[in-house]
Amino acid sequence: MDELTKKCIEKRIDIILKEFDFEKRRKEYPEECPCNGIGPCHNIEDLNCFFCYCPAYDLSKPEGGCKIGNPQGKGKWFERLGHEVSDRIWDCGECTYPHQKKIIRKYLWRLFTGQFEDKI
Secondary structure (H helix, E strand, O other), X not given: OOHHHHHHHHHHHHHHHHHXXXXXXXXXXXXXXXXXXXXXXXXXXXXXXXXXXXXXXXXXXXXXXXXXXXXXXXXXXXEOOOOOOOOEEEEOOOOOHHHOHHHHHHHHHHHHHOOOOOOO
């Protein structure tokens, strides 16, 4: 891949990261934020909402789970009483992995380039 293409992709990724900054979204698009009025859903600096729902959440089973083994070691089973499909669901609400700019940058780089090694 030539340098001009790389710079173009990096510029687009920077635009996406800026657009999905939590503070920007909260102020400019409050109707789109499920956490509007209650604050950020994760307590991290520079929270990014591009992956509002984690791409590593395992939807292949009714109770969910983490497809990547939660690199932060956070997550727990949440017991759901009286639920028909499953009596528990994986709760990764304390995990901040998909909301970090460096992680989003890595996913987007892979998506835009088809290169799956750690480039950025």
